[in-house]
Amino acid sequence: MVDFEKEEEIKKQEINIHLLLLLAVFVVATCGLIYELVAGTVASYLLGDSVTQFSTIIGAYLFSMGIGSYLSKFFNKHLIAWFVQIEITVGLIGGFSSSILFLMFDHVESFRFLLYALVGLTGILVGLEIPLLMRILEKKYEFKELVSKVFTFDYIGALLASVVFPLFLIPYLGLLKTSFLFGLFNIAVAWVLCLKFKEEIAWIQSLKIAAIISFLLLATGFAFSERIMNFAESMAFQDKIIFAKSSPYQRIVLTKNPREYRLFLNGNLQFSSSDEYRYHEALVHPALEFLSNKKNILILGGGDGLAVREVLKHQEVEKIILVDLDAEMTRLFKSNSMLTALNEKSLSSKKLQIINEDAFLWLKKNKQEFDCIIIDFPDPSNYSIGKLYSNSFYRLVYQSLSDSGMCVIQSTSPYVARKSFWCIDTTLQSVGFNTQAYHAYIPSFGEWGYMMALKNRNYILPDSFRKDLRFLNEETLKQLFIFPKDMQKVPAEVNKLNNQVLVHYFEEEWANYQ
Amino acid sequence: MKRREFLLSGLGLGIVLSSQFSCKKGNSFQVKFADDYASRGHLLREPKFNKPSTTFKENILIIGAGISGLSAGRRLKKSGINDFKILELAKESGGNSISGKNSISNYPWAAHYLPIPDERDSELISFLKECNVITGINHENKLEYNEQFLCFDPEERLYINGHWQEGLVPHSGIEETDHKEIKSFFELIQFYKNAKGNDGKDAFCIPIKNSSNDSEFTKLDEINFYSFMQSKGYRSKYLFWYLDYCCRDDFGSSIQDSSAWAGIHYFASRKGKAANAESGDVLTWPEGNAFLANGLKSIIKEHLICNQLVYSIEEKNEMIEVLIYDFDKEESINYQCKHVILSGPQYINKRILKQSKKEELYNKFTYSPWMVANISLHQLYTNKGIPLCWDNVIYGSQSLGYVNACQQHLNLHENEKVITYYYPLSKGQPKQERELAYKRTEDDWKKIILADLKIAHPNIEESIKEIEIKLWGHGMIRPIPGLIKGDEIKEMRKPLNDRIYFANSDITGISIFEEAFHSGIDAADLCLENLSKNA
Structure with missing residues (x-):
């Protein structure tokens, strides 16, 4: 009797853990796509020309995910611990990505580099996630089961993200809060995994502390995102911004298109070089x-x-x-x-x-x-x-x-x-x-x-x-x-x-x- | 933008966030008390001064260099009198019209504006010409005011029902019945503004002495403003709030403590006309009425001695003996003089006059305590409604809100501001409020001020650079029922033996510039009359 009950218990726990891991796939997939959308939106806000921005961002992102997937083969031990660590990192970087981009927008020359560096980094980390998860789960499912389950959850997450992003997140939360919120979701996944696999993770304490600190940072960012946005306004320019600087009195922005330069002071057009x-x-x-x-x-x-x-x-x-x-x-x-x-x-x-x-x-x-x-x-x-x-x-x-x-x-x-x-x-x-x-x-x-x-x-x-x-x-x-x-x-x-x-x-x- | 660059140079988000955290905990800024002379005054309670070693002779001594003392001095000077001195307790003249200064702006410590005066007030008009406030007369014979001193637009706003509305009379989000009562009240005021008594004089006039003595109007001084309004059938809580605010603003006393005559006078006495201003307009300066006090002072400055505490005035045969303590020389001095103009408040006179007036006269004179704070800040954000005005009031608050000391600055961009926050302690009895006020620490006041301002500016604490606080133990005379038109005040105005004269706004019943100014002139005129008699 006792043995049977124990077995049942273990079985139940197994199922719970499987569900949990699949849920993690879902969350991770949603977050990943959100970061991509955020980067594309920020780029088209700030640099204009949304078709170009979106397609290059998506391309760069998918390619970086490919790099991530490739790199995953170099992770051999402590898979769960590594996964948790990646979650925390991706949560931090993804969560702060839009704030960093808005704040760095002043330094125009380096802005594109920064944008693609962030997109690349997030892509690599997100690219690592699914392969690692599949390997964690590989001994628990048959291969065809595993592939079917993981990718189903992956794509459902992607669908969810692409629907809620334009309909709810951007109108109600705005870009900065959206990034912070999904950063928090990544941290939540890391935290839950820490609790569930406390025996299997070697450096559990430091991971937990890292998760808590990251959580606090992201939550603070979320709370102060209005303020961060005030630091980094000026999204209303159609053309490419070639110079932007705030003097003690006003914000000076110079934009360029093939035909003309335009000077804006505090967002108001002062002149166009064409007329x-x-x-x-x-x-x-x-x-x-x-x-x-x-x-x-x-x-x-x-x-x-x-x-x-x-x-x-x-x-x-x-x-x-x-x-x-x-x-x-x-x-x-x-x-x-x-x-x-x-x-x-x-x-x-x-x-x-x-x-x-x-x-x-x-x-x-x-x-x-x-x-x-x-x-x-x-x-x-x-x-x-x-x-x-x-x-x-x-x-x-x-x-x-x-x-x-x-x-x-x-x-x-x-x-x-x-x-x-x-x-x-x-x-x-x-x-x-x-x-x-x-x-x-x-x-x-x-x-x-x-x-x-x-x-x-x-x-x-x-x-x-x-x-x-x-x-x-x-x-x-x-x-x-x-x-x-x-x-x-x-x-x-x-x-x-x-x-x-x-x-x-x-x-x-x-x-x-x- | 320094802050932004700082954030970026580190790119350490930890730095961003930890600095944000420290904001949350409370931006640390200095809260301090400004110079206070109450302790000097308190020496009068038990005078222990050394016997004077020096004796001076002086024909006329004016005691106190507030507006009334300065105005008396100006009158003497303009009449060709040169043998007089003005003694002041504080380190500078001005009384309630003193000001402070920091790197951002000048700012007032109390009185801070003057309504466009009545054209008939020729004394005041000629003084305003002297100090370039009135610049000329137009072709229609109307006065032209210096537009740098006419309060700049936007003038007033009220924080009510979650946003800033234009003007101080509540109108945003209130009921139709309230609107009707408010309208009807202003119609009533229009009646009193035009009304004349059976003696042909205006029912309500500035200065008060020119108002009618017709009992039809003077009887309004026997009841308080609250009962008067009730008896007229007014019930609107918004209207009552507004009237209470006005009483506290001009008198430092609540609507229940102010007489109906005084309350109506506030509205019905401003009759100024000008080529380029309306009767409701006001003149103001970053330093407040210190501008006017300095205008008066410039005429008599060689007669002024500051840091002088008068502790005894005694009539002795031919001369009046005035004993003072000089805080600069740290010694007592004996002045032997023929005439004394006492321009301090009556609660001080009571202590220093050896042959003072009857004790019960003084009981009628009560004074409201005030706290005034000058707050320097980086930015003042307006979330909803009208942008920053000159006068900014929060509906329902115990304070009177704040005045933008930088309103009359001409320059385009200002990253920092000084606002002057006014808080009359009118809730309880003056004596208790005064004692309580002196017990409060800088931190107590800081809490009171912030709790109030945060109603309208939730993030204000982060922009504050400094708060400077000043307490006025006896800030203003309270026009309680029976004061202005009573017998006591008349008795109090009477000179003693044709050689000690009284000048102060408290013996007119209302603490405003015009009253003090005229009170000084009247005392000086009585003195001049006796001088010519004796000559």
């Missing part, structure tokens, strides 16, 4: 061609040096001061050969003085007088930038202009943000300027607006206009001043520091547009 000449010619030349006195020029914002490039086309200009808060911007556009080709090394001009200070504070203490002030700030999308479009700021601009001087201001889109555009006009007039609005079509931006503000006189079309430009000439200049009905002046309040109406208008108008 920026339109924007900058329209910003600079209508004012400078009009002015007879143009020795001293002040440029506020515009650290890319593109406005400076246009200003330098006027031989009469003797001195240019460029005030841009972000030293990283001016350094980049002064030193990077690709970018200096674009701005024609304007930032290295002897006529130019670069000042990396806050424009409002600098202008407040400024004592010099300028013949022309060119203002190229970002759009007034928040309260901080809104201050730079206020009547208080324009009063300082007024004081810094010579009597015959004028300023020109990039003024967002009169088509999309009509009230915002004309609010800038009203605000300039409220401090005593005579204004002249105009607009140009920039394909990457759409209809774009500018405002000229003059002291003591009105703008008149210059008698002649330079002929060396790509966009503007005497004829096209005239067209800039014609406002179609849907962009004509609408009443707006004066933008002040204590009402910030412009920011309110701007928010409303762009929200409707998007």
Whole structure:
């Protein structure tokens, strides 16, 4: 009786262990495919071109699994212990893979290498798993049983992963949490095996400790994945990112496609190399061609040096001061050969003085007088930038202009943000300027607006206009001043520091547009 | 981004995680008490000073360099008087309008704004012109304010029902009946704002002395604001919260402890007009009202002596004997003077005047204790609703929320901020609250502040760099029923023998800049009158 019961017991345990191992196959297969999908998704987010990314990632992954399978023959003893160890390692690497990729994205040059290294490593480890498991189980099943069982569970796991990944995991958990979660599953398999096979594993204690530490690391990662994501945003770029850097003030991202470069500051497009000449010619030349006195020029914002490039086309200009808060911007556009080709090394001009200070504070203490002030700030999308479009700021601009001087201001889109555009006009007039609005079509931006503000006189079309430009000439200049009905002046309040109406208008108008 | 680079340079995720763990345990930052002069004041309880070895003669002595003392000094100076001194207990002038400073910003330690004043308040208008707050007059004869000092937009937000709404009057997620009551309350206020008494004066006016004495309105001082609202049929808990918040904000006393007259005055007395501002707008500075205090000080600075504790004032025949202890020279000094303007609060005067007023008069004067904390931090995230404003209030909190000291900064990017957190200790009786407050350690306060701020900013602890705390044992006079329009306050304002004059906001009933400013002028005018009589 006793013997029979004992036998039954052992049999039962055997079955449990078999089931357990097959369950491990299932989990391991699911995790493996998830890591592959995560890598493919991260790559297509960050590098664009999802077809290429996915197929190369899948190829590299499957090939690495092949290497893993090949390597499995070198494992001869302690199979379960090795399996547990591989589980822990694959859980850690797979779990952290997406975080590492997001965080390392800054270092663009090495990014691809890192991506494929991680994919390769995960692939090799996952490739080791199934052969090792089959060998653990080989004495417990007949060969045909074994192959049938293991691969059935393997492919069911793969199906599950490929279904839940796009439907549930990405929408509800996001990439980082998904990786951490499946890393935790790998660790769970390792832990359960540790408990079940405690007699058969030689270095059980150290494996257990490793599993606990890995579990804690992954759980913490899971808990903090939002924070990690904040470190590594910027997934919204279509094109290849060739430069990305965060200065203390903003995130500078430069992307490239076969046709053009694009510069993004905090995710907002600043220019495209294919049509920026339109924007900058329209910003600079209508004012400078009009002015007879143009020795001293002040440029506020515009650290890319593109406005400076246009200003330098006027031989009469003797001195240019460029005030841009972000030293990283001016350094980049002064030193990077690709970018200096674009701005024609304007930032290295002897006529130019670069000042990396806050424009409002600098202008407040400024004592010099300028013949022309060119203002190229970002759009007034928040309260901080809104201050730079206020009547208080324009009063300082007024004081810094010579009597015959004028300023020109990039003024967002009169088509999309009509009230915002004309609010800038009203605000300039409220401090005593005579204004002249105009607009140009920039394909990457759409209809774009500018405002000229003059002291003591009105703008008149210059008698002649330079002929060396790509966009503007005497004829096209005239067209800039014609406002179609849907962009004509609408009443707006004066933008002040204590009402910030412009920011309110701007928010409303762009929200409707998007 | 330094942090990010640091993380990457190691690429050790262990480092990432252990640093995250340490955040969880609590970012360690310094919590400290700012300079406090209460201990100097406490020496008055049992004065043990050496006999003065030096004696000075002075025509006029002003005691206390808060707003009222400085304002009295400015008045004397502008009237051609030069033989006076102003003595101040603390190491700097300003009283409730002092400020602090660190690498990020200046910040206030108490009073921090001034509503656009009434155009009829010519004294205040001319002072504001002196310090370039008013820059001119437009073609319609309206005053133009310096827009750098008009509070920048966005001005106010309230954390209520899980998000930040615009403005402090609750409107987000409240019932229709509450909306109706709130609307009706503001209509009532509009009535009081326009109302005039049978003497032709405004029912509610700043300064209070220009308000009507018509009993129709003055009788409102006999009941508390809570009972008044109840009797008018108001029941909305949101409205009552808001009114209680306003009482605690301006008086440091709850809606039950404040008189209805005072409560209505808060809303119905602001009648400022300007070319470029509305009556509800306020003037503010990173350093708060220290800007105004410094404007007053600049006129009289050669008359000001700080670190002086007055411990006795005694009328003796021709002269008044004022005994002081000089903390700088560490000696007692005897001043023999003809006139004294006492611009300190009455609970101090009671201790230092040898021939003080009747004991029971003083009992009417109670003061609310306050705690103010200036918190330096890296970032302040807003999860839901309106972004950071000048005034940020948490619905239902015992505190008044916080003010962004950097609101009036002009520069575009600021990675760090200072916020000033206000906490009136208005729950219990002032005496008990005061005793309790002085017993609390830095750590006790830290817990109180964080527990409150975490309601709206769950992760705030991680961004804090430093907390500096200041206790105001007697922060503000409490306009309890019967104070403002009672007999005691009138008695307290009366000079003694035409040579000791009183100036302080507590003898007007409300602790605001305008009252202190006028109180100083009035005391100086009485003094000037007697000077010319004697001459």
